[in-house]
Amino acid sequence: MALNSQQTLQNKAISSEMSMEELSLSEMDFSEDSDQKKKLANETKNWMFPFILVTSLFFFWGFVHNLDPILIPHLRKAFSLSDLQSSLVDSAVFIAYFVMALPAGYIMRKYGYKSGILIGLILFGIGSILFVPAANSLQYIYFLGALFVIACGLTFLETAANPYVTILGPAETATKRLNFSQSFNGLAAFIAPTVVGPMILSGKNLTEAEMASMPPQELSDYLASEAASVKMPYLILGLIILAVAVIFYFTNMPDVKEEDKEGAEGASFRAALKSMKLRWGILAQFFYVGAQVCVGSFFIKMATTTAGLEEATAAKYLGFFGLTFMLGRFAGTFLMQYIHPRKLLIAYTIINIFLSLLAITGTGIIVVYTLIAMAFFMSIMFPTIFSMGIDGLGHNTKIGSSLIVMAIVGGALLPPVLGLISDITGNIQYGYTVPLTCFAVILLFAFNGHKTNKA
DSSP states (O other): OOHHHHHHHHHHHHHHHHHHHHHHHHHHHHHHHHHHHHHHHHHHHHHHHHHHHHHHHHHHHHHEEEETTHHHHHHHHHHHOOOOOOOOHHHHHHHHHHHHHHHHHHHHHHHHHHHHHHHOOOEEEEEEHHHHHHHHHTOOOHHHHHHHHHHHOOOOOOOHHHHHHSSSOOGGGGHHHHHHHHHHHHHHHHHHIIIIHHHHOOOOOOHHHHHHHHHHHHHHHHHHHHHHHHHHHHHHHHHHHHHHHHHHHHHHHOOOOOOHHHHHOOOOOHHTTHHHHHHHHHHHHHHHHHHHHHHHHHHHHHHHSSSSHHHHHHHHHHHOOOOOOOOEEHHHHTTTTTTTTHHHHEEEEEEEEHHHHHHHHHOHHHHHHHHHHHHHHHHHHHHHHHHHHSOOOOOGGHHHHHHHHGGGHHHHHHHHHHHHHHHHOOOGGGGGGHHHHHHHHHHHHHHHHTTTOOO
């Protein structure tokens, strides 16, 4: 009995000791798990506010871009321009992307994303404020100059913000995160024409005969009032942008410089262009931006000529065009949880090919609804092409980003082609063979652009 009691006490002691060890291990595991959660929480906190701040940039450049379709008919009227001449608004904007993309990429490789964003915001703000002296001059060329300065700033912002969003946060959700941020382009696309459009468009549409019959002073006053309507919206926008630049300056923005440390000497245009994904991405982005600008910039002209809408009413429909674009971005981000982005891109592109055919052959208000539907299915294209194009570039990511941003020059070169077709044929609908061709090229990218180089 004594032996049994002693054995029992020993067993209890051992059991107690084991329980303490298990408890100690359990506490250790809990402690490690807690530390890991704290670490993840801190990491999320570190990138979440910068992510929100950078996402705001998507709204701002979307806002100013979606004032261009308002400016085009406004300046066409104020300066008696042809469709080809009015399309130079787009050319002034998107040529800046081509000119400034490489300098923007170089500055960010050398000084980081934050420096690129600050330079972009300063140029954006100054260019917006330049609309005031441009309006005072009553010279079309000065408006184009102000737009060029704005677009130089946007080049820095887009070259920085698009890849920066893919880096801020988990790699596996980079495409969805970029589509989410780009969704705020769509929000701006709704607000800009709906809120600011009526401030710029006067609703006065005088024929050439009416203007010719007006006394010189009355005609001068009319043109001056038309030009002056852009002053206040762009002045306010410029001041807001400069205020945002101050916020960015005082915000701690995590930067990714490991890419350059890993292989600064290995980062080169030749190395980047070895990627088949990047080559296809550059081509696809050229045609996508060309298609988007063509459809959006001539929306009001299409609405007024094919459906007989008043200018102000057409501007409201342009707002719905932007709203649909925004909803398409959010819907696309949601669908990408279940459908691979490349497959969704294929489906959306095929739909837009059929919608382009309907825009060319349709009549009446159905053409307007067709263009609005096209906005929904264009919505995911830019961020999806962008993320597919820079996929796997490593330390060449910033170079690849610059090259894809340079491809935005499609928005400068393709709208004049549409305008020229419209001027020659006298039918704006025939010009929509340009976006039709663009979507065909994007479809080829969707089928081939995901492939890697053959060994």
